[in-house]
Amino acid sequence: MTAMAAAKEQFPRRRLTAVAAILIAGLLTVLLTRPAETAVSFTPLSGLMTLKATAAEAVPYEVAIANPKPTLIEFYADWCTTCQAMSPTVAALHQQYAERLNFVMLDVDRPQWASQVSDYGASGVPQFTLLDSEQQVVKTWVGKVPKAVFKTVFDQILG
The missing domain is CATH 3.40.30.10 (Glutaredoxin)
Structure with missing residues (x-):
């Protein structure tokens, strides 16, 4: 496998990792910044x-x-x-x-x-x-x- 082919194969994984990191950061921001009164878990x-x-x-x-x-x-x-x-x-x-x-x-x-x-x-x-x-x-x-x-x-x- 050439270096170029290996780099192309890695690109989707890096992109998926970046998207997952953004989603996790957003979720943590929401959970950590919401008011205490609404922090009660509700399902x-x-x-x-x-x-x-x-x-x-x-x-x-x-x-x-x-x-x-x-x-x-x-x-x-x-x-x-x-x-x-x-x-x-x-x-x-x-x-x-x-x-x-x-x-x-x-x-x-x-x-x-x-x-x-x-x-x-x-x-x-x-x-x-x-x-x-x-x-x-x-x-x-x-x-x-x-x-x-x-x-x-x-x-x-x-x-």
Whole structure:
């Protein structure tokens, strides 16, 4: 093999090595420079598991509507990646406020909640509807909501 042929054979390997190095450097930059709050690892599977666990711990809709505590209703769907991503936030809020606030989760894909989906105008998921102690709508959010936003409103309504 001539020196020229050997050099031509080495070129694709060098190019591949350079591309891999650039990709690794980019990934490391993203991982090392993102804010600490988003550094929590999230995978769709972990989000779905948290979503299911939070739904299992939620107060049944009928119980929440019948008691005098304010209520946060989350309209969600298992397939919704934003719902899955929000599940750790909702779970943390549930732990902090469960004594003073009902947490209800209604799966929009279940026909039994069609009336509530319509009554509360849930046209997207996740939708979070906050009811006061008289079960009147105080606030509605759709999509990803920062934990601090929820806490501010919860603290206001709970006094």
